[in-house]
Every structure is written in structure tokens, then in C-alpha cells.
Amino acid sequence: xxxxxxxxxxxxxxxxxxxxxxxGILTIxxxxxxxxxxxxxxxxxxxxxIVKPGDKVRLVPVxxxxxxxxxxxxxxxxxGVTGDLQQAGNGKTLALKGCSxxxxxxxxxxxxxxxxxxxxxxxxxxxYSQLKNLVxxxxxxxxxxKNEQQKKNRALRWAGMRLAxxxxxxxxxxxxxxxxxxxxxxxxxRTEEENKLPNVVIVLQPQSQMEELGYNDLCYGWxxxxxxxxxxxxxxxxxGAMISGSFMPxxxxxxxxxxxxxxxxxxxxxxxxxxINFLGVIMSNLNVALEQKQRAAQFVAQxxxxxxxxxxxxxxxxxxxxxxxxxxxxxxxxxxxxxxxxLTNECTGRDGAxxxxxxxxxxADAIVSCGNVSDLIKLPPMETVIGELQxxxxxxxxxxxxxxxxxxxSVKEDGSIIxxxxxxxxxxxxxxxxxxxxxxx
Amino acid sequence: xxxxxxxxxxxxxxxxxxxxxxxAPEIREGLVGPAMELDKQLGEDVxxxxxxxxxxxxxxxNQEEAINTIIGFLEDKEFDIFFAGPAFRAGRYGSACGNICxxxxxxxxxxxxxxxNDENPGVEMFKKEVYIFKGGASAAAMRKDxxxxxxxxxxxxxxxxxxxxxxxxxxxxxxxSQVWLNPPVNATDRVIDMLLKKVHGxxxxxxxxxxxxxxxxxxxxxxxxxxxxxxxxxVTSGGIVPVGNPDRIQSASATKWGKYDxxxxxxxxxGEYMTIHAGFDPAAANNDSDVIVPLDxxxxxxxxGKIGGVYKYFYxxxxxxxxxxxxxxxxxxIAAELVExxxxxxxxTST
Numbered sequence: 001x002x003x004x005x006x007x008x009x010x011x012x013x014x015x016x017x018x019x020x021x022x023x024g025i026l027t028i029x030x031x032x033x034x035x036x037x038x039x040x041x042x043x044x045x046x047x048x049x050i051v052k053p054g055d056k057v058r059l060v061p062v063x064x065x066x067x068x069x070x071x072x073x074x075x076x077x078x079x080g081v082t083g084d085l086q087q088a089g090n091g092k093t094l095a096l097k098g099c100s101x102x103x104x105x106x107x108x109x110x111x112x113x114x115x116x117x118x119x120x121x122x123x124x125x126x127x128y129s130q131l132k133n134l135v136x137x138x139x140x141x142x143x144x145x146k147n148e149q150q151k152k153n154r155a156l157r158w159a160g161m162r163l164a165x166x167x168x169x170x171x172x173x174x175x176x177x178x179x180x181x182x183x184x185x186x187x188x189x190r191t192e193e194e195n196k197l198p199n200v201v202i203v204l205q206p207q208s209q210m211e212e213l214g215y216n217d218l219c220y221g222w223x224x225x226x227x228x229x230x231x232x233x234x235x236x237x238x239x240g241a242m243i244s245g246s247f248m249p250x251x252x253x254x255x256x257x258x259x260x261x262x263x264x265x266x267x268x269x270x271x272x273x274x275x276i277n278f279l280g281v282i283m284s285n286l287n288v289a290l291e292q293k294q295r296a297a298q299f300v301a302q303x304x305x306x307x308x309x310x311x312x313x314x315x316x317x318x319x320x321x322x323x324x325x326x327x328x329x330x331x332x333x334x335x336x337x338x339x340x341x342x343l344t345n346e347c348t349g350r351d352g353a354x355x356x357x358x359x360x361x362x363x364a365d366a367i368v369s370c371g372n373v374s375d376l377i378k379l380p381p382m383e384t385v386i387g388e389l390q391x392x393x394x395x396x397x398x399x400x401x402x403x404x405x406x407x408x409x410s411v412k413e414d415g416s417i418i419x420x421x422x423x424x425x426x427x428x429x430x431x432x433x434x435x436x437x438x439x440x441x
Numbered sequence: 442x443x444x445x446x447x448x449x450x451x452x453x454x455x456x457x458x459x460x461x462x463x464x465a466p467e468i469r470e471g472l473v474g475p476a477m478e479l480d481k482q483l484g485e486d487v488x489x490x491x492x493x494x495x496x497x498x499x500x501x502x503n504q505e506e507a508i509n510t511i512i513g514f515l516e517d518k519e520f521d522i523f524f525a526g527p528a529f530r531a532g533r534y535g536s537a538c539g540n541i542c543x544x545x546x547x548x549x550x551x552x553x554x555x556x557x558n559d560e561n562p563g564v565e566m567f568k569k570e571v572y573i574f575k576g577g578a579s580a581a582a583m584r585k586d587x588x589x590x591x592x593x594x595x596x597x598x599x600x601x602x603x604x605x606x607x608x609x610x611x612x613x614x615x616x617x618s619q620v621w622l623n624p625p626v627n628a629t630d631r632v633i634d635m636l637l638k639k640v641h642g643x644x645x646x647x648x649x650x651x652x653x654x655x656x657x658x659x660x661x662x663x664x665x666x667x668x669x670x671x672x673x674x675x676v677t678s679g680g681i682v683p684v685g686n687p688d689r690i691q692s693a694s695a696t697k698w699g700k701y702d703x704x705x706x707x708x709x710x711x712g713e714y715m716t717i718h719a720g721f722d723p724a725a726a727n728n729d730s731d732v733i734v735p736l737d738x739x740x741x742x743x744x745x746g747k748i749g750g751v752y753k754y755f756y757x758x759x760x761x762x763x764x765x766x767x768x769x770x771x772x773x774x775i776a777a778e779l780v781e782x783x784x785x786x787x788x789x790t791s792t
Contacts, residue, residue: 275637356617441605
């Protein structure tokens with residue numbers, strides 16, 4: 001399978017008469033773009049805003065991030081989700097780099113939503129402060145979940161994906177400025193040099209904790225809660241086979257943008273043929289019942305072993321209950337003789353003294369840790385808020401609260417905030433960007 | 442000008458050696474022994490105003506009295522930070538430094554700093570509550586150890602950013618927090634580095650160290666016949682004590698255990714027994730402590746002849762926040778008593 005990602009490096013993003021890309025400038029026709037958003041009648045209010053690094057802007061509740069792209073030869077960017085099923089990861093896809101489509105609730109947030117500061121002290125907590133962002137701020141008539149802590153955010157998330165397809169289409173006829181090529185021969189058809197290197201798989205554990213459909217990550221449109229681990233080509237992940245869900249506390253979440261750009265997968269490609277033989281992706285999940293966890297770990301270990309993996313990386317999208325899957329999977333792999341490195345974040349509590357993962361095992365002796373979901377963060381007021389600041393306190397965001405006996409509400413009268421890292425939008429960057437680690441004090 | 446106070450034992454307080462280890466606590470204005478070096482290292486902005494001296498044996502055998510006396514000394518003093526030691530490898534001194542630091546921190550909410558050698562048992566007992574710097578084995582390291590304590594004390598007083606324990610030089614307090622790597626290194630590079638080292642059998646360091654499980658195999662099962670002839674003892678980490686908590690077992694991070702005579706009892710009744718455990722809702726256990734120490738059920742078994750009897754004491758401590766090291770020490774002490782008494786079967790209840 002061979003994927004060519006043709007890149008256009010967006011240096012600036014503006015509104016204008018025609019949606020077009022020229023010399024690094026991405027111009028958006030706002031009305032036309034909003035018409036794409038409004039194709040879904042559930043959307044009751046919608047606006048578009050452009051925010052850039054350094055802007056004195058706070059975004060909350062942020063629900064999703066997507067990289068604008070275009071699939072050459074037609075077909076949906078997200079097969080099985082925004083259109084019919086087709087094979088992802090083989091062919092050419094064009095991507096607008098350095099920018100994203102962000103989806104922000106005009107009023108209502110939930111457990112899974114997060115916050116982004118585009119400048120100041122808060123900017124370092126999230127990857128998305130470094131990007132030029134086309135922000136969809138919208139509300140819907142999904143009243144059944146308006147006051148629910150858990151929201152599917154379906155209309156808004158799908159609007160974001162349509163918008164990313166619409167924006168991406170403007171480069172359809174253009175020659176990319178740079179092309180990244182991702183190609184792996186079939187597992188049994190590798191070169192002699194490749195075969196001499198340690199064989200490595202990456203095991204991804206996307207979020208799938210909700211029994212009810214509509215909240216979990218999707219694999220080609222299929223709810224990850226309803227699958228057993230399966231072998232995938234890494235190109236499929238990089239090319240829209242996976243979309244983010246709407247469940248996990250936000251700093252632990254992997255956005256759709258994160259899946260499209262999965263840094264750990266790209267890094268394994270870089271090492272492929274040099275230090276390792278990259279076999280591919282075992283796509284697992286994070287279901288809640290013990291038997292499901294055991295079943296998933298068993299499938300993963302068997303698959304790794306049958307593929308001849310010498311080593312594995314296991315990455316989890318979540319913390320708490322999913323830690324049991326994470327550790328069980330590492331233990332199963334180690335027991336099968338596969339040397340494994342874990343990639344995760346931790347929850348050590350506001351005082352930092354809690355056990356970092358819900359379960360531990362001595363066999364998990366190699367872990368890269370990307371942050372603490374419960375670190376407390378205080379940030380000053382921001383000039384402009386896009387969305388609704390009160391959502392952080394009012395709507396049960398995983399890192400916000402409406403009142404705390406000691407700390408008071410998350411949102412203060414002057415617009416300053418106190419929150420847990422939990423609510424930083426995809427903040428722990430377990431997909432691989434994180435330059436954070438955990439240290440003992 | 443900020444103010445500091447230093448705690449020393451009788452030896453470093455220049456009272457005398459082991460023969461004077463019963464020396465009762467005293468406080469002196471100004472600098473005694475290592476206080477001079479500490480004062481010098483703290484520089485112009487911080488002054489050591491008083492030195493407290495207490496014999497190691499006095500603190501060991503009359504801990505509560507010693508602590509209360511010292512807290513009394515401090516009540517009318519103004520101070521911003523409290524130091525104790527360095528205690529090097531001296532076990533009783535280390536334990537005394539830890540005890541007094543913890544008490545001062547709890548009472549006056551000021552930073553407390555000590556220094557001990559890694560073999561000093563005081564480290565394991567108090568590292569969670571006190572900044573204990575990694576000190577030398579003997580007084581030869583005095584200047585270096587005092588310097589480390591002073592430098593960190595200054596950082597705390599100035600409100601400077603604190604580095605992780607390893608970099609500052611104190612024993613980690615079990616507090617894990619996120620930090621940005623400087624220079625930045627992506628998680629992807631860290632994973633690859635660790636993976637290649639692990640695959641090639643080279644040493645690597647996990648970013649999430651997992652404490653070694655120190656498991657003791659459970660003893661082989663007894664037959665019903667054996668059981669009908671022996672006494673069964675009860676040991677609990679559920680904090681059941683006679684009302685009033687006569688041994689003053691801590692409600693969390695316990696370092697003490699107690700044993701209570703139940704030879705004349707058939708039931709732990711409300712108002713006479715309770716739990717002092719701070720890690721769960723105590724309502725049920727306070728209403729009927731048998732839910733944690735099942736004396737009533739064991740008496741019934743005794744009458745039925747299923748067990749030979751109930752050992753005359755039950756043993757109790759608190760399991761919440763208690764370090765593994767402390768729990769193991771207490772477990773060994775209790776086990777030694779039970780073995781000495783010839784007890785062959787123990788029911789261990791937790792909460």
C-alpha cells in the first residue's frame with residue numbers, strides 16, 4: 001500500500017470572495033462555507049472565525065479538530081463516515097498543513113470538550129495554539145443532550161468534517177509544494193535488510209468505553225466498541241480511516257486531526273528500514289467490561305506473535321478505566337515475548353500523590369509518560385472568548401467545575417480560570433507530539 | 442529578613458555523646474554547632490534565630506512529650522522555615538528529625554527540610570512529608586549537606602520554580618507532576634529511544650517507574666481438623682480500635698499498630714470499638730466493628746468447633762496512605778509476635 005500526502009503549507013488564512021489557496025494564503029468564502037455547515041438542518045446557529053497563534057483568544061468548549069484535505073480521484077475524506085466505504089491509505093491525498101478546522105460549541109459543552117488558548121501562558125498546553133484555525137462556532141437543535149454531561153456532538157462533528165472536505169477541495173487542481181510518501185511492502189515481502197531488523201508493531205487503543213453507539217471513535221464508520229482488535233495498515237490511519245469520538249476527558253483525547261497526522265506512526269516510518277522493520281498497526285480498543293479487556297489483550301498478543309513482532313508500542317487514548325486495558329495489553333505482549341513500550345499519560349491527582357495508573361504491573365517496565373490530567377492550571381482572563389466561557393464551569397467539562405469548596409468555580413468573575421489539565425484540548429498529545437513528561441517531586 | 446530555626450540532637454548540639462542522649466529539649470537563642478554553617482549558607486536575607494536541642498533517646502522514648510515541648514517553644518517565635526539535622530546515617534537522629542519536621546509542618550505550615558543518608562531509616566519513614574536531602578554517611582559531609590539544605594530553603598522562600606526531586610537532590614516525596622522537557626524532546630523520540638534500547642538489551646529508564654511488588658506467598662491451607670484444634674488470630678488494616686484510640690494510631694499514613702485484648706469478649710459493640718481509618722466512610726464500622734474484625738462470627742465458629750479458639754489479641758493499624766515500607770515493617774513486627782505466641786492461622790482483613 002502506498003500513500004502520497006501532497007502538502008500545501010498555509011502561512012496565512014483569511015476570509016475573501018472565493019475559497020482558494022494561493023502562495024501560502026488560504027482564503028475562505030465564509031458564506032459558501034457556512035452553507036456547507038448548514039446542509040444539516042440540525043445546525044441552528046453557525047459562524048466562522050479565523051484564529052491564529054498569538055491571538056488573544058480563548059476557545060471553549062472545543063469539540064473536534066480536523067485537517068482540511070482532499071482525496072485525489074474523489075471519494076470521501078473519511079470513508080464510511082462522510083461518504084461511502086472505500087479503501088483509505090492507498091493513493092494520493094492533498095493536505096493543507098499548519099491549519100485545522102476547529103469545532104466549538106456556541107453555548108453548550110460537555111465532559112469530552114476542551115479549551116484552547118491561542119496565546120499567553122495557556123497556549124503551551126495544547127498543540128492547536130500553534131495552528132491557523134478555521135473555527136466553526138455553532139449550536140444545534142439536539143436538545144436531548146443539551147444538558148447532558150455526555151454529548152455525542154454528532155451534528156457539530158460531522159459539520160466540521162464536511163467543512164474540512166470543502167476547504168480541502170480548493171487545492172484539488174493544484175500541484176502540492178511537497179509530497180510525503182508512505183509505503184510498506186506486504187509483511188511477508190520485505191527486503192532482506194528490512195527482515196534483519198527488529199520487527200515492530202504499534203498497538204493503538206482508541207476510545208470505545210461507551211456501550212451506546214455515537215460516542216466512540218469510529219474505524220471506517222464502525223464503532224470501536226463493537227470490534228475486536230484488527231490488523232491495519234498505518235496508511236489507513238493517516239488517511240481518514242479513523243475519526244475521533246466524543247467521550248474521553250479532553251486532554252487524553254485523540255482528535256481526528258491527531259489521527260490524520262499520527263506522529264508516532266510517522267516516526268516509525270522514519271525508522272523503518274534503518275533501525276526497525278515496521279510491521280503495521282494493531283487497532284485495539286478500550287471497552288469497559290473485564291472480559292472485553294481480556295479478549296482484546298489476547299487478540300493483540302496473538303496477532304503480534306503471529307506477525308512475528310519482536311517489539312511493540314502500546315498507546316492508550318484515555319486514563320482511569322482504560323489503564324486496565326493498557327496494562328493488560330502490555331503484560332499479554334510481554335508474556336508472548338514481545339518487548340513493549342507503553343505510551344500514555346497519568347492521573348496522579350491534584351496533590352500528585354495518587355497511583356499514576358489505575359493498575360500497574362512490573363512487566364510494564366518501559367513507559368513514556370506525557371502528562372498529568374489532574375495538574376491544576378490557573379490562567380488570566382483573555383481578551384476574546386469564542387464559544388462560551390461558562391461552559392467550562394457549568395457543563396461538566398472533565399477539567400472544570402461550577403463550585404469547589406476550596407477553589408471556588410472554574411470561571412471567575414473577571415474571566416480568569418482555574419481548571420485541571422483534563423480540559424486542555426487534546427493536551428497530553430499521547431499521539432506523540434508531547435514534550436511533557438512526569439517527574440517525581 | 443526571613444527567619445529560620447534549626448533542630449539538632451545532643452551530640453551536634455554540643456551537649457555530649459550517647460551518655461547524654463536523654464537530654465530534655467531546650468531552645469537557645471542564636472547559633473549552636475551546625476547552625477553557624479546553616480546561617481552562613483543562607484546568606485544575608487535569612488537568619489537562623491534559634492537552635493533547638495534534644496537528646497535522641499529523649500525523643501525516642503518520650504516522643505509526644507518532646508514534640509509538645511518543642512512546639513511550645515516555637516509558639517511565640519516568628520519563623521519562615523524549619524530545618525533539622527543533617528542526620529547522616531544516625532537512625533534515631535533521623536527519626537527525630539522526621540518526627541519534629543512533620544509536627545512543625547502540620548502545626549505552623551512552614552516548609553521543613555532535613556538531610557539524611559539513604560541508609561537512614563528516617564528516609565523511608567518521612568520522605569513523603571519532609572524534604573529530606575540525600576546526605577553523606579557521616580559528619581564529614583556536614584558542610585556539603587548543610588549547603589544543599591540551605592540552597593533549597595532559599596529557593597522555597599523566594600518562591601522560585603522547583604525542579605524535580607532528582608535534580609534538586611532530595612528523596613522523592615511520591616508526588617508526580619508534569620514538566621516540559623528542556624530542551625524539548627517529543628514523545629515519539631523518547632519512545633523510539635526506549636524501544637531500541639529495550640530490543641537490544643541495553644539499559645533504559647522508564648518515565649513511570651513501577652514499584653516492585655513484594656509479594657509473600659500465602660501459607661498452605663489448613664485442614665478442617667487442624668483448624669478445629671488451633672486458635673485463629675485477627676489482624677486488620679481497617680483501623681478498628683477501642684474508642685479513644687489508646688495507642689494514637691494515625692488515621693492515615695500510619696506508622697503505629699496496636700493490639701487489643703478480646704479474650705473476654707464475644708462481640709465488638711458500638712461505643713466501645715470504632716474505626717479511626719480516614720480512607721472510607723466509617724459509619725458501618727462504627728456502628729458494628731465486627732464488620733471489619735469479625736469476632737462475633739469467629740466466636741460462633743468456636744462454639745461450633747470449627748476453630749479451636751480466637752487468639753486473645755487482635756492487631757490493628759490503618760492502611761490508607763501508609764507506605765509499603767512502613768506496612769512491611771509493621772507486618773513483620775506483628776508476625777513476629779504471633780509466631781512467638783505459637784499462632785498458626787491469621788485472618789487479615791482490609792478495607
